[in-house]
Amino acid sequence: MAQDIRHDGIVDSIDGQNVMVRIVQSSACAECQASRICRAAESKVKLVQVFGADTSALHVGQAVTVAGAESLGIKAVAFAFGLPLLLLLTGLITAVAVTGSEKVAAVSALAVLAPYYILLFLLRDRIKRDFQFRIINKL
Numbered sequence: 001m002a003q004d005i006r007h008d009g010i011v012d013s014i015d016g017q018n019v020m021v022r023i024v025q026s027s028a029c030a031e032c033q034a035s036r037i038c039r040a041a042e043s044k045v046k047l048v049q050v051f052g053a054d055t056s057a058l059h060v061g062q063a064v065t066v067a068g069a070e071s072l073g074i075k076a077v078a079f080a081f082g083l084p085l086l087l088l089l090t091g092l093i094t095a096v097a098v099t100g101s102e103k104v105a106a107v108s109a110l111a112v113l114a115p116y117y118i119l120l121f122l123l124r125d126r127i128k129r130d131f132q133f134r135i136i137n138k139l
Contacts, residue, residue, distance in 0.1 A: 005067065006065055007048070008065055009064055009066050010022050017053055019049070048066055067133065088113060092109035
């Protein structure tokens with residue numbers, strides 16, 4: 001059975017069967033008394049959209065737990081960092097071999113990324129369906 005990534009959050013808004021959950025991610029030292037003056041302590045607010053949720057028992061401001069498959073995190077890292085790095089290096093090595101100029105190769109390698117990000121943008125709705133979260137319990 002696949003592991004889940006779980007985060008506690010607060011229901012921010014409800015629109016039909018779509019629920020927007022606000023998650024506050026804090027660094028490990030955010031609870032420290034010195035966190036107000038320490039630059040290492042930080043927290044980020046993220047919004048997660050849950051599609052097709054049972055909203056009958058939910059209300060804005062309610063504490064919930066949101067879960068997603070651990071494999072989604074790995075897939076997200078691959079889309080964000082792995083594939084672009086692979087394309088960049090492949091484009092750089094190929095362009096150096098073909099042109100012999102490092103300047104042209106550098107520009108060519110960066111230009112290879114443009115179609116990749118355009119493709120990601122065009123496929124964003126399909127990718128959004130793959131990256132689904134669910135509300136696993138109400139706190």
